[in-house]
Amino acid sequence: MRLAIDNNMNERARLVEIVLDQERIYEIAVATTLVEDRICAPQLEAAIAVVLGLQTKQVNIDVTTVSQEEVDLHFGVYERMLAEKLGVVPPIQ
Numbered sequence: 001m002r003l004a005i006d007n008n009m010n011e012r013a014r015l016v017e018i019v020l021d022q023e024r025i026y027e028i029a030v031a032t033t034l035v036e037d038r039i040c041a042p043q044l045e046a047a048i049a050v051v052l053g054l055q056t057k058q059v060n061i062d063v064t065t066v067s068q069e070e071v072d073l074h075f076g077v078y079e080r081m082l083a084e085k086l087g088v089v090p091p092i093q
């Protein structure tokens with residue numbers, strides 16, 4: 001999933017979280033600084049479903065856009081700040 005996102009979305013798009021629920025539905029959270037990354041989400045859902053041998057409705061990609069001013073673009077910090085913005089991890093105190 002990370003490779004699909006890295007190769008098809010903006011270089012600042014990051015995989016933040018993958019959740020597999022009891023119905024075998026993958027909820028994939030992606031954060032990015034570019035609104036246009038939402039356009040390719042349906043195609044990625046279909047491609048990932050084929051690779052995993054699932055139906056398309058079993059893969060949901062939620063793309064959240066944040067502004068560049070909201071995140072620090074330094075290596076390592078960027079991914080953590082995106083995860084905090086989506087509420088996946090608590091903020092560092």
